[in-house]
Amino acid sequence: MTVRVRVAPSPTGDPHVGTAYVALFNRTWARRNGGQFLLRIEDTDRVRSNAESEKMIFESLRWLGLTWDEGPDIGGPCGPYRQSERVAIYLEHAKSLVASGAAYYCTCTAERLEGVRKAQDAAKLSPRYDRRCRDLPASEVQKQIDAGAKWVIRMKVPAEGECRFRDVVRGEVVFAWDQIDDQVLLKSDGWPTYHLANVVDDRLMGITHVIRAEEWISSTPKHIRLYEAFGWTPPVWCHVPLLRNKDRSKISKRKNPTSLNWYRDQGYLPEAMVNFLALMGFSMPGGVEVFGPADMDREFSIEKINAGGPVFDLQKLDWMNGQYLRKLSPDELATRLGPFGAAGHDAATVRRIVPLIQDRLRVLSDWTELTAFFFGDLAAPDPALLAGKKQTPAQVRDLLSRARPVLAAAEWTDAALEASLREVAAAAGVKPGDLFMPLRVAVTGRTNTPPLTATLEVLGRDRSLARVDAALACLA
C-alpha cells in the first residue's frame, strides 16, 4: 500500500508556522516511502475562513519548498481538495450514519444547550450534551423537524467501554467512552464539523497515516468511532508535539511570531527555516544539525519524532539562518538581498558590498542598517564618537590630517590602503587601531563596520575624502 499523507490547514488568518511544521513531517514521510503528500483546505468554518488566507498558505508553503502532490490549486485524482466544495459528500455520509443508527438528528437549541451546560457546571459535572434527542423516539424528533425546528446530526458514542488505539509516537492510548461527547457531525447550516469532514476526506483520499498536531489526540476516539461506523479501517495515528512559546504554552502570536509571512519578511532563508523546524522533534544520526531535505528524506521516520513539546527558540533559528547565509555564494546572496533593499541600488556596487557583510548578516533585512553608509550622504560626524574614550579631539585631528594626503595619493585598493594607513600610524607613533577607529567613524559614522580598508575601497576616493574633510571640520 502506498503511503498517502496530508496537511489540512484551515484558511483563517496568517499562514501558521505550525502548519509548516506538520507539513514538513508529512511531506518527508511521503517522500521517504515514495508516497504522496496532499494539501487539503479545511474551510468548513464559514465565518472565519477566507480566500486570502488560503492563498497565503499556498505561497508560504511553496516559499519553504514544502510542495504537494495533490491539492486545491493543482488538482489530483481525489479532488476537490477544498472542503467547501465537498459539502454534498458530507451530508450524504452523515445521513448514512443516521440510517445505520450510528448518528441521530438533534433539535436542541443553542439556548437549551447553554442551560444544560450551566446546570452541569453548577453540579460540578463535565460539560457534555445530555443526549436528550438521542433518547427521544425518532418520530418525536422528526415531528419537531417537520414543524420547522433547526436540526443538526450528532454521532452516537458508545455509553460504556473504552477506546484504545496505537499512536506511533506515544504508544497505546486509552479513553473511556463515557468521557466522549455526542459530537455534532453536521451543523444546522448543513455543513460538516471538522470531525466528520476530516474522517470522510481522509478515507476518500486514501490517507494511510494521519500525522497531525497533538491537540487532536483527545478527539481521536470520535474519529475512530466514525471509521467503525462507516465500516472503514482507520489510518495509522501519529500525533506530533505542539510547538511551544518560551513559557511552554502552545505557540501563539501574542508570545512568539507565528506567521510564516513574518519570517519571510524578516529575511529568514526558507532552507534555514525548514532545517530549524526539522530540529524540533527530530534529530539526525551523529548529531548533525545542519542538513537539507534530501538528508532528512533519507533518515526520517515518524517513530523517531520526540513526544515532548519543543520551545521555539528564535536564537537558535538566528544561528541556523547564519549557517545558511554564509554558505550562499556572493552572487546568490546579492540576489536574495534584492527584495530587502539591495534591488534599489547599482548591482555592481551591491555585489562588491555583499562579501563585506555576509558574515555580519543575521537576517536579510539587516541589509539596510548594515549598509546605509555606503549610500547617500552621511550626517555630520559626532566629535565625541570620533575621538572615542581614549583620544582627545586634537589627537584625532592630527591623525586624520596625516591620513588625508595619503588617502588622496594612495592606490585605491584594499591592500594598498591598508599598507599606507599602517605606515601613517607608525609614523605618528600610534597603534593601527588608533588611526583606524577615528577614520572608520569619519567615513561610516559608526564604530562597527566591515574592515575599514575594504570599506574605503568600495566607498571610493572622492566620497571618502569628503567625509574625512567633514570630520576634520567638526574637530576644528
Next chain:
RNA sequence: GCCCCCAUCGUCUAGUCUGGCCUAGGACACAGGCUUUUCAAGUCUGCGACACGGGUUCAAAUCCCGUUGGGGGUACCA
C-alpha cells in the same frame, strides 16, 4: 473540575524500545581565551541536566508505581 499527553543542561536534543560501553554526548545561548583595525565570522576552554519518591534488578537516565510539574482537550472552531 474531568480526560488525555509529556518530563535529560536555560533552550533544541543523543542515550530510553533492546537495563551495564553514561563519572550522561552534541548544538544554541552564556562566560572567558585566541585571532584581530572595530563589529562579526572562525576557533579553543569553561559553565550547565537524568523533576522527586518508592520499587524490580548484581546493575536503572533507561523497566514498573506514585507524586510533582508542564501541556493539550473539554464548541453547531479547526
